[in-house]
Structures are given as structure tokens and as C-alpha cells.
Amino acid sequence: MDIQAILFDKDGTLFDFYATWGIWAKTLLLDEAGGDEVLAARMGKAIGYDIHTGKFAPDSMVIFDTPPDIAAALLPFFENETVETLTNRLNTAAAQVPMVEATPLIPLLLQLQAMGLKLGVATNDGEAPARAHLEASGISGMFDFIVGSDSGFGGKPEAGMMSAFADHIGLPGKQIAMVGDSVHDLVAGRAAGMVPVAVLTGVACHEELAPHADVVLPDIGHLPAWLG
Numbered sequence: 001m002d003i004q005a006i007l008f009d010k011d012g013t014l015f016d017f018y019a020t021w022g023i024w025a026k027t028l029l030l031d032e033a034g035g036d037e038v039l040a041a042r043m044g045k046a047i048g049y050d051i052h053t054g055k056f057a058p059d060s061m062v063i064f065d066t067p068p069d070i071a072a073a074l075l076p077f078f079e080n081e082t083v084e085t086l087t088n089r090l091n092t093a094a095a096q097v098p099m100v101e102a103t104p105l106i107p108l109l110l111q112l113q114a115m116g117l118k119l120g121v122a123t124n125d126g127e128a129p130a131r132a133h134l135e136a137s138g139i140s141g142m143f144d145f146i147v148g149s150d151s152g153f154g155g156k157p158e159a160g161m162m163s164a165f166a167d168h169i170g171l172p173g174k175q176i177a178m179v180g181d182s183v184h185d186l187v188a189g190r191a192a193g194m195v196p197v198a199v200l201t202g203v204a205c206h207e208e209l210a211p212h213a214d215v216v217l218p219d220i221g222h223l224p225a226w227l228g
Helices: 017-032 037-047 067-077 083-095 105-114 127-136 160-169 183-191 206-212 220-227
Strands: 005-008 118-122 145-147 176-180 195-199 215-217
Touching: 005 160, 017 037, 017 083, 037 067, 067 083, 083 127, 105 118, 105 220, 118 160, 127 145, 145 160, 160 176, 160 183, 176 183, 176 220, 183 195, 183 206, 195 206, 195 220, 206 215, 215 220
Parallel strands: 005 118, 005 176, 118 145, 176 195, 195 215
Antiparallel strands: none
């Protein structure tokens, strides 16, 4: 194994999924429902989130899909909105969400850079909120490439974002580790010829991720030891 670069998913990988998005989802839905818990619960069900338990369904579109997909699912609850305008509202709200790091990111990324690795981020989130989250954490400048599902390369599980990163840094897929917390991340990485690495800081469990990954790590803080 000759890993020369790492491409990270964002939510559930760089940032702990539940600690970040569970509270946001409940607050957003209740606000949009005007405090009506019954309506908020119906909205949550449409995107795979239970406001009563604070849990996301394993197949929740918040985990896997793009902002326009989520907007389309919520559109029936909003008057005088389109998918485009609702997507913009969701992206604006998402950009304000405080991120909870899965592990202290600055020292980890500095360590990976010191090992000579190129670093990137590929997320099904929009590029603007993704950059806002990375900037707020003080790490946006540490990546050679940041791409979202609206950046022109498609979304995961397709391999477009992965191939774009490989082209940008001039390395073949076999020298790049794709690190993510969902099957979509791993499938996309494998499709691009990358080494798929799973982490358990998202919703998916070890048993779900292991068949699609070369290795399953507790979190990205274990990457240096795995790289050896």
C-alpha cells in the first residue's frame, strides 16, 4: 500500500454526525413547523429523522443525499417555495451549524501533511456550507481540494468528485484513501480505484461498512497509525 493522499467525507467523518446534525435537524424542523410537534414529526419522517428520539434512520436522506434531494422531500410542507429556493434556505441554515469535531482536527491534519500527504474533502453537502464549516474550524486552508455535490462533479455514490480530486493532485486512485462513514462514500471511492477506509463516527455500524471497506477505524484519529 502506497498512500500519497487522503480524501475525506465531511459529515460523520471530519465531524461527528449525531453531535452536529441531530440537534440542528430538530431545531430546524420545529422552527419551520412553527413549534407544531406533529407537523415537525411529519417533516422529519419525510427525511428519515425522528424528532422524538433524535435519531436518523439508517437510510435517512440527510446521511446520503444532496441538499436538492432533501429540499424536494420537504417541499410539500412549504408554500411558495421551489426546490431551488428551499435548497438555498437549507444551505444557508446548514452553514450556520456549529461543527463538533470527530477528533481534534488541526493537529491531525498537520500530522498528515507532515507525512507528505495531499488532503481533500468531498461531501454531498453543498460546497458553500462545506467551506463555511471548514473555515469555522480553522482548517479550510489545509486541504488541496474541496468539493460539494453542487460543484459540477455529481454526488456520491458516483465517482465524479473522487476522480476530480485525483486529477487535481495528479495521482492514481490506488494511491488515494477515501475516508468516509457511509456506504456511499466507500462505494464512490472504490469506483474511482481508491482505497476505501470506513470510520464509525457516523450512523452506519461496523457490520454495514466492513464489506465495502479495506479497513474500519473508530475515527480518523487512527489514520496515522493505520498508514504506519
